[in-house]
Amino acid sequence: MLLFLRQCIVASFILLFTTTAFGAPSLKDYGLLPSTSMMEISPSGKKIAFRKSTADKDLLVVYSLSEKKTLLATDISEINPSYTYFISETKLVIVASQYRRIYGFKDTHNVSTAFTIDIKNQKIEQLLTPGHKIYKGQTGLGDIVSISQNRKYAYMPAYVGRSETDHSPNYSLVRVEIDKPKRLKVIEKGHDDSRDYFMDNKDRVIAQTRYDQKSNIYEVLVPEKKGWKVIYSQEMPILSISMVGSTPDFKSLIMLADNSKTGRSDYYLMSLTDGEITPSRLGRDDKDIEGVITDVNRVAYGVRYSGFTPSYHFFDKKLDERIQNALQKFPEHSVWLTSHSNNWKHFITRVEGSNYAGDYILFDDKNKPSFLGTQRPNIKPGDINPIGTLTYKAADGLEIPTLLTIPKSKVGSLKNLPAVVLPHGGPASYDRIGFDWLAQSIASQGYLVVQPQFRGSEGFGASFNLAGNGEWGKKMQSDITDGVLYLTQKGIIDPKRVCIAGASYGGYAALAGGAFTPEIYQCVVSIAGVSDLPRMLKEEKSQHGKHHWAVSYWESNIANNELDKNALKEISPAFHAQNFTAPVLLMHGERDKIVSYKQSKVMRSALKKADKEVKLIKLEDENHHLIEGQSRLLVINKMIEFFNAHIGEKATRPAP
Template sequence: MISINRRALVRFSGSAAALASLPFTVRAEDAPATTDVPLPPIDIFAESPLIDEIALSPDGKRVAMVTQSGDAKLLMTFNVDDIKPKTLSLGPIKVRNLFWGDNDRVVVIDSQTTSLPQFTGRKQEMSLGRVIDLKTNKLRTLFERREDFYSIVVGGVTRVKVDGEYRLMASNYRMSGEYNRCLFSFPLDKAGDRLIYESSKDTQNYVIAPDGYVVAYAEFIDDRKKWTLYYNRAPRGKMGIFKPIYELKEALDYPSLQGLGRDGASVVVYFNKGETKGEYHEINAEGIMGPSLDTSEDVGSTDALFHPVTSRFVGFARTDDWIKYDYEDTLLRKLAGALTAVLGEDYRAAIIEFAEDPRKMIIYGENAQDAGTYFFVDLSTGNTRLLAMNYDKLPTEWITEKKPITYKAADGLEIHGYLTLPPRKPAKALPLVVLPHGGPQARDRIGFDWQVQALAANGYAVLQPNFRGSSGYSSRFVNAGHGEFGRKMQTDLSDGVRDLVKQGIVDPKRVAIMGASYGGYAALAGATLDPGVYTCAISIAGISDPKSFNEFIAEKAGGSDSSSVLYWKQFTGDPKNWDAISPARQAANASCPILLIHGTDDTVVPIEQSRRMESALKKAVKPVEFVTYKGQDHWETVGSARVEMMKAAMAFLGKYNPA
C-alpha cells in the first residue's frame, strides 16, 4: 500500500523548470493534520488540474503527460525507472487525447473552433491529429499533405501494428464528390500514408483489428432513418469488400457499433431500442446475433471493455457512484482486483491505460484526503511509482467528500444525488447551492469535483441531484424525463431543497442555483419557472430558449427531422408548449437576480442563448449581470477563463446568497 504525504511534495509553480524538478516518487509518513491551515484562494480550486492527459508507452517503460503553464500546454515525457522529464511546449492548444504511437512518438489530438465551408451549421470544433517524434521534437499533422482533405481527423485515431511496424489509422471526409469518409493508414516515422477504404459520408465508425484489418463499419443515413452494419469479406492484405449484414430502421435510438467480439471475427453492438434495448450482442459475419453478453442485473451505467492487445471484448465497466471492473479475462480480472491492495481500502481507483503487457499500467486514485493522484504500477514486479497529483496545492484540510443521498420527488419518484457539506461547520441551517449537471442525459458521480469543493470550502452545502432524465439508473428513469424539460425535471431539484430544509440542514432563505449547459438552463428555469425557491441563479453556457436552441440544432445537423433535433424534442416536448418552458420568454417572472456566463467559442450552446436571456431580463427590468470570455469553449478548456468565471460566480453568490 502507498503512503502519500501531500505536504512533503514540492509545490508546483507551473514553469517548465519546476515541472522538470517535480519529485514524482516522494513517499513519506503522513504528517499530523492541523486545523489552522487558511482557506485557499479560489484559484487553487479552479485552476486546471495538473494533468490534462496521461499515457503509457506500449512497452510500459515511458510515460507522457500533458500539463500546463498558464494557458499554454506542456508535453512531458520520462522513463518510469529513471525519471528525468523532458518538456516540450505545445502552445495554447485544446488537447482532447494523448497516446503513444510507438515507443518513441506520441500522438496528440487537439481541437480548434472554426468554420469550414463544406460543413453545415456555424462554427464547429474540429479535431487534429499530431505525431510528435520525441527524438527530434518534430511534429507532423495527419492529412496535412493530402489533396481534397482538410488537416483534420473525423472520429478516433487508432494505433495498429502491421508486419511489426506501428501505424495509425484515421479517417476524414473527402472534400469533393459525395464527401465520402475515407480511412487511411499512416506510418509514424515517414511519409507513405495510404487509403485503406472509402465509405459513405454517413459512416459512423470502424472496427479495426490490431493488425490494421478493417473488420466492419456502421452507417446511419439520417434522411432515411436507417442504420446498417457492413462486414468485410476481403482476405487480409486486400482492399475491403464490405457487405451489409444487419439493418434497422430507426429515427433516433439506433444501435452503436462497439468493437471486436470475443472470437476476433464477430463484432459487438449495443442496442438502444426494442426487445434488446440496453443490451450488448455479438453479431457474426453472417449477420446472426448471439445472446446478450451481459447477464448481470446491474441497472447502472455499463460500458464494454476491450483487451489492450487483442482489442477483443473482455467484459464490462459498471459505474454507479464509482467504476467497477467486471472482466471475463482471467488476467485482467486479477489485475483489477489488485487495485485495492495497491492503494488501500479507502481509495477509489480507476485504470487509465495498460501497456502491451497489461501487468504494467497507469491507475488513478482519490479519497477523502486526496483530490486525485496518478500512479504507475507494474504488478509483475510490485514496482509502484507516484507520477503526479492533480491538485497538489490544495490542503487536505479543505477537501470535503460528497455523500450519496436519496429523496422523494413530489410524485413519489426516488431521486439519487450527492450532498457535500462545508468543512468546519455544523450541518444546520446552512446556505445551499443546487448544482444540476449538464446533459441532461448524463449524471453526477461521487468523484472529486473542483467546483463543488470550491463552493463547500467557502461555506456552502452543495446539492447535486440526478433528476429524472439522468443516465446511469435505468431506461425507465431516463424516459421519465421525456417531455419534462422545465417541468418535473425542474421540480426534482426544488424537491431536494425542500427535503434538506425539512431535515434542518439548509436555511430556506439562503438557497442559490448554479449550473452549466443543461444545468445552466435549470438555473434560469429555477429563477423564472419555479419562483420563490432561490435567492439567485448562475447560468454558465445555459440554454435560455428551447425554440431558438432547437433551430440552432437543426441548422447544425442539416434538418429539422435530424436525430439530434429528435433527441432534444424528446425532452422539450410539444413545440406548442416551448414558450411556457422558456426562461427568456418568461423573463418577466424572474424572482431573483441572475448571472449569465458564456464563452464566445461555444459550439454546443451558442452565446446567443445568453444574449437573448440578458435582453429579455433587461426589457423586463429584472436584475441581471452578463460576463463573456473570449475564446472559451463549452468545456471550459481555457484555464484562466475558468478561474475568472469561478471568481465571478463566488462574488455573485457572496452578494445575493452569502455564506
C-alpha cells in the same frame, strides 16, 4: 499507506512536476485546471507521458521511470490537447483541437487533429491535413481506428471527395504512413452514410457501420468480393446502440444497447458471419455497462459499470483480481483506469474523492502501488471538502440519488447551511464522486453543494433516463425542487439562503428554477445555459440538418415529440422573465458551438425588458467546456462574489 506515498517520490520528479503550497489553498487553487493530466504509460511500462500546465507553460512531457529523467518536454500551448497515448516506445499520438477558420466556410471552428511525436528526435507530424487528398471542410481529423502491427501505419476515417470540387464527400478510411504522413492512401472509399470502421490485427477492414439520416436505417456491413454485405439492419430515429470494439479473435463486434429485461445498458456480441446478436453475462440489475476497456485497435479487455464511483469487470480472471484489489484500496472513491502497458503488467489509475484530488497511482504485476503525481499539488487531502450521498423521493415517489459536497468546516454540524443547488449538464449525464472543481470551489467558501440526479440522468437505468423525455421544465425541474424541500425539512439547509447554478442543461435548469419556482431561490447563475427552446431547435436543424438523428433526439428529449411552438415557449425561461424575483448572473463563451452565445443574450434582453436584475459576462476566446484556465477562475470568482452578496453571511436579506 498511499497518502504516505505522495511524499515518497524521487526528488528530481518532485522538482519538475509539482509546485509547493504554503498554508490553506486559495479559491484559485480549487478552480485551476489540473497541473498534471493525460498521464499514459508506454508499452513496456518504462516511460510515462503527461501534460504539465503552469501559468506560463503548457508542456507534453515524457519521463523515464527506469532512468529517472525527462526524455522530452515539448510546448503544446498553441493547441488544446484532448488526450495522448503511446503507439510504440518511441512515438506518441496526441489529439488536439484549435479554433481556426476553414477555407470556404464562415466563422471559426473547433478543428480536432492527430499528431505524432517522436521522442528521440522530438519531431512533430500532423497525420491528416485538410486539402491534402482529403476534403478541406471537416473538423474531426483526430480519430484513429487502428495502428498496423508493424507500427508503420495509422488507419483514420476522414471525408474524401471524388474531386477537389466535390462538396458532398464520403466518410472513407485512409491509411497514413506515420513517419511520412503525406504518403496516404484511401483504402475504403466509403458511402454517403458511413459512420465507422473496424479492423483486425492483419490490417484488414472487417466491418463498417452506416446510418441513413432520412430513412433512419442503421446498418452493419462486412466486406465481400464485390463490395459490402449487410448483416444487420434496424430502423431507429435515434441511435440507441453503439458498436464500440471487437473480440480478440475479430469474429464479433461488441455492441452496447439497453437490455429489455433489466432496463440497463448491456454488452452484446454481434457475429460478423451473419449478424446474430448474443447477450453476454456481464449485465447487472443495479448498474449500466457504460464503457468498454479496449486497446488502440479497439480490442476489448473488460467493461466499466456506472455509479457514483466506477467499477469494472475484466475477462481475464487474474487481471480482474488485480484490478479489484487495486480498487479496494480506495473505498468510496472514484478510481479511473487511465492507461496500461502491454499485457497489463503495469497500469495507471487516477483516484478522486474525499481524500484524493486526482492522484495518479501506478500498479505493477505484483500489485505494488507507487505514487506518480497529482493533478492538484496545492490541494492536500485535508483541503478537500468531503463528498456524501443521499436519496430522497420526488413528489411522485421516484427516488432521486444525490451528491452533497460538504464544507469541511461544517462537517460536524449540518444544520441551517447556506446552499447552492448545482444540477448537471447533458441532461443525459450524471455526477460522480470526484474532484469537481466547481463544487469544491463553492464548498470551500462555506456553501453546501447539492447535486440531484434528476430523472433523465444517465447511469441509473433506461427507465430512469427515459422518464425525463418531455419533462424539461416539468418533472425534471420538480425533482430538483423536491431536493431543496427535503433538505429544508431535515433542517440541513436554510431556505432563505439557497441559490441555483449550472452549466449547459444545468444552466437551463437554473434559469427554469428562477422562472418557475421563484420563491425557492435567492439568486440564479447560468453558464452557457439554454433559455429559448424554439430557437435552440431551430439552431440544431440549421447546424445538422432536419433529418439528423441529433435533432430527433432533442425533439424527443425536450418535448416528447410534441413540438407545438407555444408549448415550447411555456418551458422556456426567456418567455417568463416577468416571474423572476432573484437576481441573475449569466456567463457564456463567445465561441460556444453547442449552446450559442445568443441564448444568454436573449435571456438578458428578456430580463432587462421585465426590469429584473441581470448581468451577462462574455467569456472571451472560450468554448462550451471552459477549457481556458483564466475563464475558469473568472467564472468561479464571479460566482462566489454573487453568492456572497445574496446568501453569504453578510448578505442583506428581506425581513420575514
